[in-house]
Amino acid sequence: xxxxxxxxxxxxxxxxxxxxxxxxxxxxxxxxxxxxxxxxxxxxxxxxxxxxxxxxxxxxxxxxxxxxxxxxxxxxxxxxxxxxxxxxxxxxxxxxxxxxxxxxxxxxxxxxxxxxxxxxxxxxxxxxxxxxxxxxxx
Numbered sequence: 001x002x003x004x005x006x007x008x009x010x011x012x013x014x015x016x017x018x019x020x021x022x023x024x025x026x027x028x029x030x031x032x033x034x035x036x037x038x039x040x041x042x043x044x045x046x047x048x049x050x051x052x053x054x055x056x057x058x059x060x061x062x063x064x065x066x067x068x069x070x071x072x073x074x075x076x077x078x079x080x081x082x083x084x085x086x087x088x089x090x091x092x093x094x095x096x097x098x099x100x101x102x103x104x105x106x107x108x109x110x111x112x113x114x115x116x117x118x119x120x121x122x123x124x125x126x127x128x129x130x131x132x133x134x135x136x137x138x
Contacts, residue, residue, distance in 0.1 A: 051098040055091050059121065062087030067128050081132040088125055091118075 066083035069075040075083075095118065103111055130136075 048098055048101055051094045054094040055098070058087040058090035058094065059125075062090065063125055063128065067132070070132060077132055077135050081129065084125060084129045084132060088129070091125075 062083045066075065066080045066087070070077060070080035099111075
């Protein structure tokens, strides 16, 4: 078999095509891995932070803000009561959702500390609701 210019060019084109296919396959594989890593980051970091933000907003907006609006006569008693009840429901649901996910070992002491503080916050929220139900502004 003789090596001719046409065979050399054909072999070069085949080699180039194989290199292009290999580069495309490596690029797709890298994109897949990046997507998986990004998804894992989202699931492990962003979703739990959203649960914590929901809890924080429920305490601030639906709990504390409602009591201030009732005190300032911007809201009626029933509006304040409904808002605090909504806060209690969202706090319970957000915390349940947060704890339903695996908690990393280094975060467990923080979770335990938050649970202790949530007990005192629960008492304050319950007392606020009791005051709103009793129509007691003091």
